[in-house]
Amino acid sequence: MALTLFYRTVLIYLVVLVSIRIMGKREVGELSAFDFVVAIMIAELAAMAMEQTDMPLLVALVPIFTLVALEILLSYLCLKSHTIRNIIDGSPSIVIADGKIIEKELRKLRYNVSDLVGQLREKDVSNIADVQYAILETSGELSVQLKANKRPVTPEDLGLPTKYEGIPTPLIFDGHVHHKNLRNLQLDKDWLLKELRKQGIDRIEDVLYASLDTDGNLYVSEKDRARKRKKNNG
Numbered sequence: 001m002a003l004t005l006f007y008r009t010v011l012i013y014l015v016v017l018v019s020i021r022i023m024g025k026r027e028v029g030e031l032s033a034f035d036f037v038v039a040i041m042i043a044e045l046a047a048m049a050m051e052q053t054d055m056p057l058l059v060a061l062v063p064i065f066t067l068v069a070l071e072i073l074l075s076y077l078c079l080k081s082h083t084i085r086n087i088i089d090g091s092p093s094i095v096i097a098d099g100k101i102i103e104k105e106l107r108k109l110r111y112n113v114s115d116l117v118g119q120l121r122e123k124d125v126s127n128i129a130d131v132q133y134a135i136l137e138t139s140g141e142l143s144v145q146l147k148a149n150k151r152p153v154t155p156e157d158l159g160l161p162t163k164y165e166g167i168p169t170p171l172i173f174d175g176h177v178h179h180k181n182l183r184n185l186q187l188d189k190d191w192l193l194k195e196l197r198k199q200g201i202d203r204i205e206d207v208l209y210a211s212l213d214t215d216g217n218l219y220v221s222e223k224d225r226a227r228k229r230k231k232n233n234g
Helices: 002-023 034-051 057-080 082-089 103-109 112-120 180-183 191-199 224-233
Strands: 093-097 131-136 144-145 167-171 207-212 218-222
Touching: 002 034, 002 057, 034 057, 057 082, 093 103, 112 131, 112 144, 167 180, 191 207, 191 218, 191 224, 218 224
Parallel strands: none
Antiparallel strands: 093 131, 131 144, 167 207, 207 218
């Protein structure tokens, strides 16, 4: 009995994991109403299959795969049809325009001013008068565009030249070298060790994370135990 439950749990877990991966990489807060409902139904079906050991697995798996297929189909249709996308996901709503709250839109969305002010604070906006537009997205996220005179100054505004900033390349994860990234940069482990020693680190195993930026600067974060060992030896 216990072994059967174990096998069923592992299988259902893998099925749900694969199903969620197939449905796409989106955070919970970015799910549409349909995606959210599908996720809840899959979770409920998975729970039933694990709890009711007398239920044939096929009874749970068929509905799960059907829901995933429906989600993929509707996602494809939403890509092809603006009308279907509006029906399934809805459309964004402007709740602030030129520093004025659009009360009619708030009532329509059943969205109160307290929630609006709270989401503005999350965007580091304390004064509604500073907002040019605030748009409530279909995911419930609030997009805010500040008035031109309230936006942070950028190098472009000041006419200052800027250089390219790429994404730093990870080289060490938890004491393990990422050899593929080293090869892509046409570097090797000997170079990495040499650079680590310049920062007072003798062992790769003592590094929690290391990355190389596009300017050639090596960022290194040591493990706590390595820092403690140095402190005790010092």
